Amino acid sequence: MKKILSLVLALALIICCFAGCGAKKDTLTVYTEAGFAPYEFVYNNEIVGVDIEIVKAVAEKLGKELVVKDVKFDTIVGAVKSGKADIGAAGITINDERKEEVAFSIPYSSTEQYVIVKADNNTIVNLDNLKGIKIGIQNGTTSDFMIDGLIKDNTLAGSTIVPYDAPALAAAALGSKVEAVVTDKLTAQIIVDGSNGAYKTFKLVKADGSDAAEVEEYGICVSKENTELLKTINEVLQGLLDDGSVAKWEKEFNDKAATVTE
Numbered sequence: 329m330k331k332i333l334s335l336v337l338a339l340a341l342i343i344c345c346f347a348g349c350g351a352k353k354d355t356l357t358v359y360t361e362a363g364f365a366p367y368e369f370v371y372n373n374e375i376v377g378v379d380i381e382i383v384k385a386v387a388e389k390l391g392k393e394l395v396v397k398d399v400k401f402d403t404i405v406g407a408v409k410s411g412k413a414d415i416g417a418a419g420i421t422i423n424d425e426r427k428e429e430v431a432f433s434i435p436y437s438s439t440e441q442y443v444i445v446k447a448d449n450n451t452i453v454n455l456d457n458l459k460g461i462k463i464g465i466q467n468g469t470t471s472d473f474m475i476d477g478l479i480k481d482n483t484l485a486g487s488t489i490v491p492y493d494a495p496a497l498a499a500a501a502l503g504s505k506v507e508a509v510v511t512d513k514l515t516a517q518i519i520v521d522g523s524n525g526a527y528k529t530f531k532l533v534k535a536d537g538s539d540a541a542e543v544e545e546y547g548i549c550v551s552k553e554n555t556e557l558l559k560t561i562n563e564v565l566q567g568l569l570d571d572g573s574v575a576k577w578e579k580e581f582n583d584k585a586a587t588v589t590e
Contacts, residue, residue: 356392358383359413361401363494364466365518365585366578367419367437367546376584378577379417382436382548385573386415386564390557400493402468405429408549414557416549419512421470423544431552433561435545436574441471442516443533444499444509452508452533460486464498464506467491470544471510495519502530512544514578518585 360368360379368377375396387394399407404416409429421439422432445452452458455478463484465472472491478484492498495511499519502509511519520530548565550558568574 354392355395356383356387356390356415357395357397357413358415358417359397359399359404359407360416360418361404361494362398363496364401364419364512364515366514366581368417369581369585371584377581378437378574379419379548381577382565382568382574383415383417385568386548386561389560389564400468401466405549408551411551414550414554415561419515419546420549421544422547423470423473425473426549430549431554431558432547432549433558433565435547436565436569437546437578438543439512439514439546440534440543441474441510442513444502444511444516444520444530445507445533446503447529447531449507449531454533455510456483458487458508458510459484461507462488462490462505464490464492464501464509466495466498466511467493469511471512475510499530514582518582521586 360375362368362370362375362377364377366377367379368375370376375398380396383396384394397413401418404413404418404420405426406429407413408416416430419437419439420426420432422435426432441455443452443455443458458475458478463475465475472489475484475487475489479487479489490498490501490506492501495509495515496519498506498509498511509516509519516532520532548561550561565574
């Protein structure tokens with residue numbers, strides 16, 4: 329009997345160790361792509377932005393340590409789906425394709441697509457004028473999917489996508505490797521209006537006259553199984569929207585980002 333009891337206790341100890349004795353994970357891992365101001369970007373050697381403030385509030389609510397990892401945008405949804413990351417927060421547009429892979433929070437911001445061109449370019453006045461040219465796009469973004477779709481259905485016949493890891497990198501190639509860059513509104517404005525004057529030879533064109541003019545909404549994504557985390561995120565987000573924090577952060581980080589645009 330003593331041997332049996334000892335064996336049972338030993339097995340219980342092993343199971344407890346592997347299961348963590350029911351202990352909760354004390355970190356919250358967030359994947360982002362720190363080249364999408366004002367939602368996430370590098371400022372004074374630190375990743376900051378609207379999304380970062382939101383996930384900080386979520387981590388505080390949960391009593392967990394926040395771990396932010398800077399990765400390529402097109403890997404974020406897959407990492408969240410697989411459980412490698414707890415949260416994806418990177419100005420991610422909520423769409424049907426992504427909703428098949430992950431669960432989204434309530435929307436916290438909206439945007440439209442804009443085109444960046446050289447200031448002396450008077451031929452491109454909307455997306456319909458991008459036929460037959462090279463277009464700079466951030467990999468895996470709504471801009472990427474949208475332009476790819478317009479090329480495939482021949483709306484932008486003869487156009488070619490040139491992929492980049494961040495919109496600012498695409499903008500740096502404007503005039504040499506690409507003739508236009510398509511990205512979200514606030515990011516486009518920051519690139520063009522950066523106070524350091526790096527892109528003063530650029531201008532913005534709103535994507536009127538095409539499907540791209542539709543308003544898109546951003547959300548925080550988690551795995552479909554992580555319902556409790558999603559519930560907490562929604563509660564935190566609603567509070568931040570109600571008290572004006574999200575709007576305040578958009579302005580604050582928009583102003584900061586304008587001083588560090590590469």
